Amino acid sequence: MSRYTGPKLKVMRALGVELPGLSRKSIENRNYPPGQHGQKSRRPSDYGIRLMEKQKLRFNYGLTERQIQLLVKEAKSAHGPTGDKLLELLERRLDNLVFRAGFAPTAVAARQLVRHRHVTLNGRLVNIPSIRVNPGDKISLTDKGARIPATIECLETPVLAHPEWIRFEAPTRSATVTRLPAPDEVPFPIEVQHVVEYYAVRL
Template sequence: MSRYTGPRLKVLRALGTALPGLSRKAPDERNYPPGQHGMKQKRKSDYGLRLMEKQKLRLNYGLSERQIQRLFREAKGSKAPTGDKLLELLERRLDNFVFRAGFAPTAVAARQLVRHRHVLFNGRSVNIPSIRIKPGDTIALTEKGRRIPATAECLAEPALTRPEWLNFDEQAVSATVTRLPDASEVPFPIEVQHVVEYYAVRL
């Protein structure tokens, strides 16, 4: 399954929550799923609940199904709790860091910044959004990247409060990783145990 490129607000309504990495918008007053029968709320099955939580992760971080499965296998093989490790690995993606540092309004826009080589990773130009950051890494924008209107607007007013695991240097317009992100610092509600249960019977 490839990355989602369809209507974003429709997805947010279907999932019943805002996903800051996917869109700056939030479900409006129509806080029910889209479609003809959206207002007729039905109790979701256990499978439906697990699938919904998995989709939150996949859509917020902009991953394909194959990518998130690969990360899940890696998290499962670690000594840390699988769910917490999975969230840590997702938060440590370079494109997500660019978003959380306030360089882009969404993770989608952050991925585009990286792809177009507007991001400097430890002083060198890169174009791989999945690079995994670690404490001590410094990420900055190129001069051209800073002049992009959406980026300049976001630097002035970040979409989210910058997390405690990064240090933002306003003078240099750069951010440094100070520690590994914690599972509790994911910026949207997620029942990660449902994701673990979803993949436990499939992988």
């Protein structure tokens, strides 16, 4: 399954949650599912609840279904709770770090910054959004990347507050990973155990 490129607000309304990595728009004025019967009260099935939690992760981080599956498998083989490890792995993606550092308005835009070689990792140009960062790693914007209008706007008015696991340095337009991200630092509500249960019968 490929990455989603359709209407972003429609996805957030369907899931009932704002996903900062997907869009800067708000569902406050229409906080009900899209469609003719969107405002009618419907109780989702257990499967529907698990699917929606999984979709939150997929759409916020902009991943394909295959990528999510591989991360779940890795999380299951690691020490500690599978759900917590999964969230850590997602937050440690380079494109997510670029987004959480305030260099891009969404994770999608952050991925483009990396793909177009506007970001350096530990002083080296990189173009692979899925690179996994570690404590001590430092990212910076190139001079060209720092002149992009959307980037300038984000640096002036960040979409999200910088999480505690990132040290942001405005003068150098850089950010350093100070520690591993914690599960409760994901910037939207998520019941990750439902995601684990969703894949328990599929992997």
